[in-house]
Amino acid sequence: SKLEDVRSVDPAALAMLAVADREGYETVWDRLKQQQPQCRMGQTGVCCRICSMGPCRINPSGKKPDRGVCGADADTIVARNLIRMIAAGASSHSDHGRKPAILLREIAAGHNADYGIKDPEKLLAVAARLGIAVEGLSLLEVAGEVAEVSLECFGKQDGEPIRFLQRYMPARRQERFQRLETEIAASTGRRPGFLPRSIDREPVDVLHRTTFGTDHDPLSLLIQGVRCALADGWGGSMIATELQDVLFGTPRAKAAQANLGVIDADYVNILVHGHEPIFSEKLIDCSLGEEMQAVAREHGAKGVKVIGMCCTVNEVLMRKGVAVAGNHLHQELAVMTGAIEAVVVDVQCILPSMVNLTRCFHTRFITTSDQAMFPGAIHIQYDEQNARRVSEEVVRTAIAAFSDRNPAKVSIPQEVMEARVGYGVEELSRHLGGDLHPLAVALADGTIRGIVGIVGCNNPKITQDYLHVGLARELIREGVLVVGTGCSAIAVAKAGLMGLEVADQAAAGLRDFCRRHNLPPVLHMGSCVDCSRLLVLFSDLAERLDLDVSELPVVGSAPEWTTEKALTIGTYFAASGVPVHLGHMPPIAGSSTVTRILTEDLRGLLGGYFFVEGELLPATAAILAVLDERRARFLSKE
Numbered sequence: 001s002k003l004e005d006v007r008s009v010d011p012a013a014l015a016m017l018a019v020a021d022r023e024g025y026e027t028v029w030d031r032l033k034q035q036q037p038q039c040r041m042g043q044t045g046v047c048c049r050i051c052s053m054g055p056c057r058i059n060p061s062g063k064k065p066d067r068g069v070c071g072a073d074a075d076t077i078v079a080r081n082l083i084r085m086i087a088a089g090a091s092s093h094s095d096h097g098r099k100p101a102i103l104l105r106e107i108a109a110g111h112n113a114d115y116g117i118k119d120p121e122k123l124l125a126v127a128a129r130l131g132i133a134v135e136g137l138s139l140l141e142v143a144g145e146v147a148e149v150s151l152e153c154f155g156k157q158d159g160e161p162i163r164f165l166q167r168y169m170p171a172r173r174q175e176r177f178q179r180l181e182t183e184i185a186a187s188t189g190r191r192p193g194f195l196p197r198s199i200d201r202e203p204v205d206v207l208h209r210t211t212f213g214t215d216h217d218p219l220s221l222l223i224q225g226v227r228c229a230l231a232d233g234w235g236g237s238m239i240a241t242e243l244q245d246v247l248f249g250t251p252r253a254k255a256a257q258a259n260l261g262v263i264d265a266d267y268v269n270i271l272v273h274g275h276e277p278i279f280s281e282k283l284i285d286c287s288l289g290e291e292m293q294a295v296a297r298e299h300g301a302k303g304v305k306v307i308g309m310c311c312t313v314n315e316v317l318m319r320k321g322v323a324v325a326g327n328h329l330h331q332e333l334a335v336m337t338g339a340i341e342a343v344v345v346d347v348q349c350i351l352p353s354m355v356n357l358t359r360c361f362h363t364r365f366i367t368t369s370d371q372a373m374f375p376g377a378i379h380i381q382y383d384e385q386n387a388r389r390v391s392e393e394v395v396r397t398a399i400a401a402f403s404d405r406n407p408a409k410v411s412i413p414q415e416v417m418e419a420r421v422g423y424g425v426e427e428l429s430r431h432l433g434g435d436l437h438p439l440a441v442a443l444a445d446g447t448i449r450g451i452v453g454i455v456g457c458n459n460p461k462i463t464q465d466y467l468h469v470g471l472a473r474e475l476i477r478e479g480v481l482v483v484g485t486g487c488s489a490i491a492v493a494k495a496g497l498m499g500l501e502v503a504d505q506a507a508a509g510l511r512d513f514c515r516r517h518n519l520p521p522v523l524h525m526g527s528c529v530d531c532s533r534l535l536v537l538f539s540d541l542a543e544r545l546d547l548d549v550s551e552l553p554v555v556g557s558a559p560e561w562t563t564e565k566a567l568t569i570g571t572y573f574a575a576s577g578v579p580v581h582l583g584h585m586p587p588i589a590g591s592s593t594v595t596r597i598l599t600e601d602l603r604g605l606l607g608g609y610f611f612v613e614g615e616l617l618p619a620t621a622a623i624l625a626v627l628d629e630r631r632a633r634f635l636s637k638e
């Protein structure tokens with residue numbers, strides 16, 4: 001079947017899948033097959049489990065039943081389900097952002113000496129942006145102020161938009177939301193709110209209004225979904241990115257390696273996986289310290305090596321150049337190499353199948369967060385107050401596993417690619433001579449046709465990396481600068497499309513621009529919370545060109561999206577004025593109203609909107625059409 005033959009475009013993945021097939025290791029692709037046919041009600045979003053008069057489902061063909069027991073129709077059910085997904089995604093990113101904020105407060109108060117402020121320059125930049133008067137304050141006092149403003153964004157009750165959004169989102173964008181609120185109020189008599197009041201409040205509002213018998217108007221529900229997504233992009237994720245830069249350093253350009261070939265059979269291999277850098281930063285320092293290296297040598301290894309997956313590795317790749325073993329669909333495959341001593345996870349995107357799979361090997365599966373427990377795992381609770389002790393315990397556990405490794409089971413694919421990574425907005429600006437002006441000029445004069453942020457996950461329903469890599473390759477050929485985050489950026493790095501020499505494959509204008517500024521044409525911008533860097537990038541460029549983001553030739557794409565978080569990112573992009581391409585449909589097709597609002601009406605309301613295209617060349621063409629249309633419009637304005 002199609003699913004079997006085209007599981008991945010990555011030769012390393014195909015090599016490991018051959019091992020899986022031969023040895024009978026079950027993978028995510030096998031389980032997808034077992035789930036066929038998947039429920040059509042679920043796929044189209046018309047299944048409701050909100051109260052116990054149900055579960056209900058609407059007949060998608062338009063026949064009876066066309067309402068749930070309570071009377072809710074497809075529009076209500078689809079909108080409710082969708083914004084609950086958005087709320088879950090926003091909650092994951094924002095709960096992540098809370099942790100560096102609390103840690104910064106602890107450091108400022110002198111309560112944590114294990115961590116510090118690695119990047120005082122960024123701290124001052126964030127403080128300035130937030131409008132904090134720093135004169136006469138010590139660095140720690142500034143840190144305390146920044147932490148307070150951040151934490152206030154989570155929990156305040158005054159109903160005003162959160163400070164991060166007020167200070168980071170361009171003024172004309174904020175005015176557009178306010179205008180829209182007034183217009184809707186005038187025409188309908190109700191007062192919708194687009195701008196988030198607090199990061200913690202908006203997901204609660206979503207859960208409240210979607211509970212039994214509350215909000216049933218699809219537009220009202222979707223507006224709250226937008227508000228919740230904005231609380232993520234301009235709140236939780238923005239805080240995560242900015243404060244992690246303060247704590248661990250703003251990324252600088254560096255060389256790194258990607259794909260399963262980074263696993264070195266001579267070493268104790270620790271695979272970090274998940275999303276949050278607070279623990280992995282410490283774990284890496286501890287692993288690479290002389291003491292642990294010596295212990296590893298005593299156990300017969302050449303030393304300890306830390307590699308990683310998914311967004312945890314994106315964080316430490318950007319800041320420390322830690323090697324990437326792969327993206328989301330590589331996690332099971334990495335274990336099957338038989339050469340991973342420990343998989344050390346924090347939160348999110350970790351397959352529960354990993355527990356059973358690691359049992360087929362000597363691999364220790366170690367959980368570290370009480371928010372992400374897996375029955376059967378070794379749990380070593382991480383806490384910021386005991387960073388060193390916990391790190392050492394984890395590394396020692398991994399080293400102890402080395403002698404249990406079965407050499408007969410070791411098979412590591414050769415594939416490893418060199419990549420240039422570490423391009424946050426600050427580093428990009430540095431390459432451009434201090435600020436983004438040259439990029440704005442290149443966009444305006446057509447040297448660069450547009451900017452596309454390719455982001456998000458892998459999904460076994462789509463050949464792994466096919467769209468990520470294909471889109472990146474096609475788009476640079478067409479003169480489009482690509483910026484990537486998350487598992488998409490890893491896909492592109494694995495495919496060897498993140499080197500400086502890749503500029504040779506780009507259209508002439510983009511190629512010359514990249515050469516002049518010593519940049520690859522596909523820029524790694526970090527983890528998924530770092531999609532906030534794309535908001536900063538687009539906002540800065542729009543302001544330089546005296547445009548709204550909705551007029552800028554930019555597109556976001558999550559071609560292989562999987563998680564709720566990806567939908568939240570798509571929603572805050574769209575709401576921020578960025579058209580969003582998805583490679584497959586979110587569960588909204590059961591409501592023509594919801595589908596119309598998200599793919600058409602939203603465009604008039606906010607400038608951004610969704611479009612869906614699963615084939616590579618039509619998707620490329622659709623993205624280019626959006627860029628060209630926007631370019632034509634803003635050129636005619638001049």
Ligand code: NFS
Pocket residue numbers: 275310311328348349455456457458485486487488527528529562563565566
């Ligand atoms: Ni993003 Fe990162 Fe990957 Fe998707 Fe998961 S790791 S937060 S959600 S699967 S890109």
